[in-house]
Amino acid sequence: MSNILKLDEHINKNPLYEQIADTIEQAIIEQGSLAERLPSEMDLAKEFGVSRTIIREALKILKARGLVDVRVGGGAYITKPEASDVSKLILRIVHIDRIKDEEVYAIRLILETAAIREAARRVTPLELEKLAEQVDSMEKNMYNLDVRIEKDCEFHCMIGRLSGNELLALLVESMTGVLKKFIIDGIRVSGGNEDGIYRHRLILDALHTGDPDFAENVMRDHLVHSWENVLNQRALESLATDGEPVMPQ
């Protein structure tokens, strides 16, 4: 990770902080060395022949790109951008473009039905057991909504990973992250918790059969049903706030 060579002198129209950010990014990506620490800001400044100010600005960019984690008094450590970074970016776009949550949910449906098709083909007995444990854990925490939601999301992410496609797994996890913030604020996934557990067991059973078409249908039913729950909950809330108080007592 030392030996960060010179800047691209050809494309030097950009400001220094950006050139340096790009150069370090290239080094991080190509060297592929993870969990390593970057040289200190002073050393980087000397190495690139620029002021520490420039290095600091470049590090902020790399941090925003999810490539480094800057710790006070510690140093800058290389990190991998992950699903949460994708979630944040998409969330920003969704908010700014006022994208309706139905559209977000539709994407979830597309990705997760595709994922479970592959998962049904590839899943092993051991992995099925892990999934079963996850559902058990959901059941145990049925009345602790925060934990239950967390387990629920993890179950879906596991299926994403079982697809065998790393990028699909990432996107499933990213959309889950987007919807988590989307839905949890205000809308507590309404009643039907036992029903929720039951329907997750149905997904598990479908995976057991190994039939992609069947598994896809079960997943689709589950997601559609979940979305209807959200809509119902939302309708109830708007009744309670917009209209007359429900229990005027």
Next chain:
Amino acid sequence: MSNILKLDEHINKNPLYEQIADTIEQAIIEQGSLAERLPSEMDLAKEFGVSRTIIREALKILKARGLVDVRVGGGAYITKPEASDVSKLILRIVHIDRIKDEEVYAIRLILETAAIREAARRVTPLELEKLAEQVDSMEKNMYNLDVRIEKDCEFHCMIGRLSGNELLALLVESMTGVLKKFIIDGIRVSGGNEDGIYRHRLILDALHTGDPDFAENVMRDHLVHSWENVLNQRALESLATDGEPVMPQ
């Protein structure tokens, strides 16, 4: 966009530059006012009661998030994060995690088959005409590979937008961006250009029928076929470089 209030004093464990970046991001997202200019760095420094250095670092973060565009001598203008930002992020992850391009292509298949199903249901005669013009334009530039690839990508993005789901359109465009850099470097989409035009016309015809299942199948055939072209081209290249020179003359 003036009136950027105070920082969250409750969550002040983060460094100042990050708190300020987050605060300004909130203001940008909620105010929803686009194309507007932020106050100058000096003014922001006064407003937040911090040094200009800190403001500059915050602006670099916002720039990396795709939220502002900083121009020398000009100022910082609000921008919307767009598909190219998503492409860059995914590209980083793909590189770092060494995700195979088959997996990337599989995602493209998932997204675009889903998109064309909706597009087939919703497309209007006017939109079909626009698509036809796009294919004509592809044909005109058949031998200018850069332009041809650009038109090709735009055709697929148009279908993404025709799905009526803004987020799906964004993801289709993002994955197209990922694959563009992925494939164009080194692999010039091999021969069969007339065939490529022909197959795009097939997609157009399928959209004319309005049948989602049929359109999906045509799109799937097209994408699978394109991918096989890439693989063939790749095999040829590895033969040419790894093995004996093909034309030793």
Next chain:
DNA sequence: GGAAATTTGTGCGTATGTATC
């Protein structure tokens, strides 16, 4: 078109709080 004002880019020095050994 040209000059002045504005604004970002770059550099340096210093003080402070934190992490690590």
Next chain:
DNA sequence: AGATACATACGCACAAATTTC
């Protein structure tokens, strides 16, 4: 606990590009 290394934060100065009049 002390010492060292490091990031955070501030302030000032000048260069370079853009905007404005």
